[in-house]
Amino acid sequence: GAVVSQHPSWVICKSGTSVKIECRSLDFQATTMFWYRQFPKQSLMLMATSNEGSKATYEQGVEKDKFLINHASLTLSTLTVTSAHPEDSSFYICSARGTGNETQYFGPGTRLLVL
């Protein structure tokens, strides 16, 4: 149980385009989902927290207009990187937490390369 998937697993795009990453909880309802970014050899950095049906809460320094997060259902959250630039190239990881469950389960990650 407690499986979280992400799609796509990797994406290459041109600078200036937008990229959408999906995060799904496959066998539980996720009232809260989180988005992280991880650069090579570094730890995970929390970008934002999203609760189903409400606006995401972004961490300091994360541009909400650049990283659009939607959590429209209890099993799906999406992260859209708008007008992507090479410096947005990174490994994006989502996690999900169900109701009454203190454990976060992570997706496999999405590798984004912006050319």
Added chain:
Amino acid sequence: LAKTTQPISMDSYEGQEVNITCSHNNIATNDYITWYQQFPSQGPRFIIQGYKTKVTNEVASLFIPADRKSSTLSLPRVSLSDTAVYYCLVGRRGFQKLVFGTGTRLLVSP
């Protein structure tokens, strides 16, 4: 959120027991301790979670002393596939977010 401190790296050999200690001096009464494992280019994988004393599952044990200011993840008889980064995190019951520290990079050699 309680800050955690772990060794940056550890080396071990196949078949040995590995103990990774995490310090969390500012842990609060309602905080739980959770350990994750991460392989390169993968999302973190939940290993174990505990509140006090000892917790054991099929892959690891978690030892938490009475003052709860530290915890030790114990991996019995490691194999090469246990080479990974291990993160210790502390958070309140129902906490909203996790803050990852640097983690401990474990290298298991033949």
